[in-house]
Amino acid sequence: xxxxxxxxxxxxxxxxxxxxxxxxxALTALNKNINLFYSPTMIVNGEAPKDxxxxxxxxxxxxxxxxxxxxxxxxxRLNDGANEVTVKYKGILPDLFREEQGIVVQGKLAPDGTIxxxxxxxxxxxxxxxxxxxxxxxxxxxMGVTGAEKE
Amino acid sequence: xxxAKLGVAFFTLLRRDLMLAYRHRAQMMNPLLFFVxxxxxxxxxxxxEPELLHTIAPGVIWVAALLAAMLSLDTMFRSDxxxxxxxxxxxxxxxxxxxxxxxxxxxxxxxxxxxxxxAPLLGMLLNLGSEGLFPLLATLLLGTPILSLIGxxxxxxxxxxxxxxxxxxxxxxxxxxxxxxxxxxxxxxxxAGIDITGQLAFLGSLLAAAFALxxxxxxxALRISLx
Amino acid sequence: xxxxxxxMGGYAFYVWTSYALATVFMLFSWIQPRLRERRLLRDIAxxxxxxxR
Amino acid sequence: xxxxxxxLHRLSSPKNFYRFAGIxxxxxxxxxxxxxxxxxxxxxxxxxxxxxxxxxxxxxxVHVPAAWMSMFVYVVMASSAAVGMIWRIKASSAFAxxxxxxxxxxxxxxxxxxxxxxKPMWGTYWVWDARLxxxxxxxxLYLGYMAxxxxxxxxxxxxxxxxxxxxVGVVNIPIIHYSVEWWNTLHQGAxxxxxxxxxxxxxMLIPLLLMAFAFxxxxxxxxxxxxxxxxxxxxxxxxxxxxxxxxxxxE
Numbered sequence: 001x002x003x004x005x006x007x008x009x010x011x012x013x014x015x016x017x018x019x020x021x022x023x024x025x026a027l028t029a030l031n032k033n034i035n036l037f038y039s040p041t042m043i044v045n046g047e048a049p050k051d052x053x054x055x056x057x058x059x060x061x062x063x064x065x066x067x068x069x070x071x072x073x074x075x076x077r078l079n080d081g082a083n084e085v086t087v088k089y090k091g092i093l094p095d096l097f098r099e100e101q102g103i104v105v106q107g108k109l110a111p112d113g114t115i116x117x118x119x120x121x122x123x124x125x126x127x128x129x130x131x132x133x134x135x136x137x138x139x140x141x142x143m144g145v146t147g148a149e150k151e
Numbered sequence: 152x153x154x155a156k157l158g159v160a161f162f163t164l165l166r167r168d169l170m171l172a173y174r175h176r177a178q179m180m181n182p183l184l185f186f187v188x189x190x191x192x193x194x195x196x197x198x199x200e201p202e203l204l205h206t207i208a209p210g211v212i213w214v215a216a217l218l219a220a221m222l223s224l225d226t227m228f229r230s231d232x233x234x235x236x237x238x239x240x241x242x243x244x245x246x247x248x249x250x251x252x253x254x255x256x257x258x259x260x261x262x263x264x265x266x267x268x269x270a271p272l273l274g275m276l277l278n279l280g281s282e283g284l285f286p287l288l289a290t291l292l293l294g295t296p297i298l299s300l301i302g303x304x305x306x307x308x309x310x311x312x313x314x315x316x317x318x319x320x321x322x323x324x325x326x327x328x329x330x331x332x333x334x335x336x337x338x339x340x341x342x343a344g345i346d347i348t349g350q351l352a353f354l355g356s357l358l359a360a361a362f363a364l365x366x367x368x369x370x371x372a373l374r375i376s377l378x
Numbered sequence: 379x380x381x382x383x384x385x386m387g388g389y390a391f392y393v394w395t396s397y398a399l400a401t402v403f404m405l406f407s408w409i410q411p412r413l414r415e416r417r418l419l420r421d422i423a424x425x426x427x428x429x430x431r
Numbered sequence: 432x433x434x435x436x437x438x439l440h441r442l443s444s445p446k447n448f449y450r451f452a453g454i455x456x457x458x459x460x461x462x463x464x465x466x467x468x469x470x471x472x473x474x475x476x477x478x479x480x481x482x483x484x485x486x487x488x489x490x491x492x493v494h495v496p497a498a499w500m501s502m503f504v505y506v507v508m509a510s511s512a513a514v515g516m517i518w519r520i521k522a523s524s525a526f527a528x529x530x531x532x533x534x535x536x537x538x539x540x541x542x543x544x545x546x547x548x549x550k551p552m553w554g555t556y557w558v559w560d561a562r563l564x565x566x567x568x569x570x571x572l573y574l575g576y577m578a579x580x581x582x583x584x585x586x587x588x589x590x591x592x593x594x595x596x597x598x599v600g601v602v603n604i605p606i607i608h609y610s611v612e613w614w615n616t617l618h619q620g621a622x623x624x625x626x627x628x629x630x631x632x633x634x635m636l637i638p639l640l641l642m643a644f645a646f647x648x649x650x651x652x653x654x655x656x657x658x659x660x661x662x663x664x665x666x667x668x669x670x671x672x673x674x675x676x677x678x679x680x681x682e
Contacts, residue, residue: 007157007246018363025356029349049343052206094554096483121553304599308592312582321578322596325571329606357606368599375591383476387486392551396544397475400493404649407536411529411656418663423676425667 044083048109056085056115057104065099078103078115089117096122160245161253168257171230178226183265186219190273201278208277209338212287213331215273216266216295220327221320223262224302227254228310228373237310238377247373248366255303255366263295279342286341286351290334293354297330300358300365307372329357445662446671448522452655452662459652466645474638481635490548492638496646498541501569504534504650508576509601512594521665522658524590527597528580529657533650535573542566565607572600586665 038048038056048054058078065076073090087105097103097120107117172179193211194204231237240250270291274284305323309315337350386393441447474492481488508530515524545563546556557563576593583589631639666672 011246011248015363015367018359022356022359022363025352025359029352029356049345052343092554094552095487096552097554101483119555121555121558301599304595308579308596309582314582318578318582321571322575325568325575325607326599326603328568329603329609353609360602364602368595372592372595375588375595378588386489387480389485389487389551392487392547393489396490396493396547399543399547400497400540403536403540407533407653408649410532411653411660414660415656415663418660419676422663422667422672426673426676 039080040078040083040085041080043085043109043113043115050109053106053108053118055104055106056087057102058085060097060099060101060103062099075114078105086114087117087120088114089120091120093120094122157245157249160243161249164240164250164253165257168254169260172257172261179223179261182219182223182262183269185222186215186266187269187273189215189218191276194277204278205280205342206339208274208279209283209287209335209342210331211277212270212273212279213290213294213335213338216291217298217324217327217331219266220262220295220298220302221323223258224299224306224323225316225319227258227303227306232310232377237373241374241377247370251303251307251369251373252366255299255369258303259296259299263291263299266295267291279338282344283338283342286338286347289351290337290354293351293358294330294334297354297358297361298327300361301326303369304365304372307369307376310373310376330354333357443520443522445521445525445666445669448525449659449662449671449675452659456652456655456659459648459655463645463648463652466641466648470638470641470645473641478634478638479632484552487548487551488635490544491635492642494541494544494548495639496643497537497544498566499643500646500650501534501538501541501566503647504530504537505569505572505597505600505604508534509597512590512597516591516594521590521662524594525658525661525665526654528590528593528661529654531573531576531580531593532657533653535570535577537646537650538566538570538573542570565604568607569604572604576600 038054040056040058042048043056048056056078058080061077061079061084064084065074067074071090072092073088074093075086075088077084077086087107088110089105089107101122104121105115105117106119106121107115110116190211193207197203197207228237231240241247243250267288270287271284274287279287302319302323305319305326306315308322309319312318333350333353337347337354340350341347384390384394442451470492474489478489480486508527511523511530512527514520515522515527542563545566549558550556576596579596580589580593583592663672
């Protein structure tokens with residue numbers, strides 16, 4: 001009986017040890033912070049892969065959207081507040097595509113540093129509200145901003 | 152009963168399974184053959200353009216490895232179940248998870264390890280670059296034992312059932328998805344020159360967790376299936 | 379006014395298909411156990427009757 | 432002496448649970464109906480369209496509750512399967528088995544409505560995004576559970592085997608979640624969550640919560656019905672079933 005108990009104890013210790021190892025490895029992995037999602041800053045710094053598809057994410061810069069009236073070609077700039085990259089795309093854009101909208105593009109990096117996108121996806125944010133509320137918020141914000149600038 | 156005896160039981164079972172595998176070596180070769188054929192189907196079905204093959208190589212090799220593992224897993228407890236030695240195993244005084252671990256280890260030595268040896272060859276067939284070869288071997292080394300470990304749970308749950316093979320894939324393949332994702336991503340990233348220690352650490356973490364927990368779950372499942 | 383409601387700001391297809399799917403799924407899931415229970419009770423009753431005689 | 436409280440023990444006897452489940456199913460069903468009608472009114476008529484997404488945001492009121500339920504039901508299923516296996520409580524296993532098809536239904540609904548929402552908003556029906564992929568795998572897990580459950584003839588064995596599968600799945604769900612999140616994600620970083628704005632306006636929160644509670648009560652009502660079937664099937668020869676059937680025949 002005693003050996004059986006001891007065996008159980010050994011088994012429990014072994015299991016706990018392995019689970020601990022597992023957790024430690026998982027934490028190391030999490031610290032590595034792998035992402036397949038590149039911000040414009042990372043792309044500008046040359047951290048994005050050269051001849052491979054990757055995803056880039058950011059906000060569409062204000063006034064940067066240029067549409068070719070004849071074809072579906074469109075070009076716009078993505079920013080993350082610090083840096084910008086130009087994206088070229090040919091195809092139908094999602095309804096949510098607009099300035100200052102969070103966008104994810106999938107594409108390759110051209111030699112001149114622009115992204116040739118094969119897919120453009122709009123990421124809607126977590127905020128839901130009626131249009132009037134949004135307008136009110138916007139005007140409030142604008143007044144706050146101009147107020148701040150005056151000071 | 153001392154640890155020495157436990158060790159003896161473990162190694163006896165391991166040796167027995169390896170001997171059996173050796174005796175039925177033609178049968179044991181089949182999943183490997185399947186692995187090679189599946190991988191070589193892709194260049195035939197797709198455009199055999201080196202660039203394309205190069206991109207899909209990690210994913211294809213890993214998917215084929217999963218499918219081959221499914222095939223070989225099916226036989227893990229089958230013959231033992233049919234000749235009644237599985238029931239004998241449950242009746243021994245030794246802790247069942249340990250015995251199960253011996254069987255899992257035998258299964259990996261017979262089915263997982265050969266995949267590792269074949270992988271460089273297939274990598275070349277699929278035009279996988281030399282930067283990707285070592286990561287491919289590393290992920291296979293870490294990943295295939297996870298397949299044997301997690302797979303054993305599914306096999307134990309379906310061992311007495313008719314048509315267990317298809318059911319087994321339905322139960323097990325969703326659980327294999329994390330392995331597939333990390334392994335294929337690691338190989339792909341290595342080719343692109345990106346650091347892959349994160350993925351390898353995660354695979355190692357999965358392996359450690361599966362090593363600790365899967366034998367317990369398999370033992371419990373065997374008890375249920377055979378009562 | 380009413381046609382606005384059905385038009386859903388141009389998203390009628392997506393919105394109404396979603397709600398229709400939800401209705402169909404939930405109705406089906408609602409009916410299924412009821413039919414099964416009735417059938418089960420009938421089967422058991424029949425077996426009992428046969429057993430008694 | 433038992434760990435389980437006395438009233439719970441009495442309730443967990445198949446006979447009592449059967450009767451309780453019938454009553455509970457009806458009550459929950461009525462509550463769900465009222466909540467659904469209210470939720471539909473607020474969701475489709477009373478709530479305003481979204482400032483960005485217009486009326487397509489109304490898909491949220493079925494999609495989000497369904498997605499919540501898909502995860503909630505799995506947790507409930509796995510825990511009641513575990514309770515059923517450890518303490519050998521038949522009612523608990525029956526509850527777990529009954530949960531699987533409802534959970535699968537909610538998961539499928541969440542996926543399909545998500546696709547219908549994604550097409551106009553994201554620009555695609557499907558992306559291999561972290562959330563979508565893990566939800567799809569969740570559906571596979573439910574289907575595997577149901578397949579195993581129906582493959583084993585003996586109901587007792589089936590209950591315990593599926594319990595193990597459900598527990599293995601529970602361990603795996605966070606792993607799957609992390610793996611797919613790392614592998615590919617559409618989700619934006621901190622740019623979108625701004626603390627000075629309400630994340631969802633109250634006029635849209637009301638129908639969302641109404642529908643969420645409606646789905647929860649619908650699930651309870653439905654799962655109790657299904658658990659009754661499971662119990663009847665499992666206990667066919669038992670005295671209480673014979674009494675029940677005899678009573679219903681009016682003898």
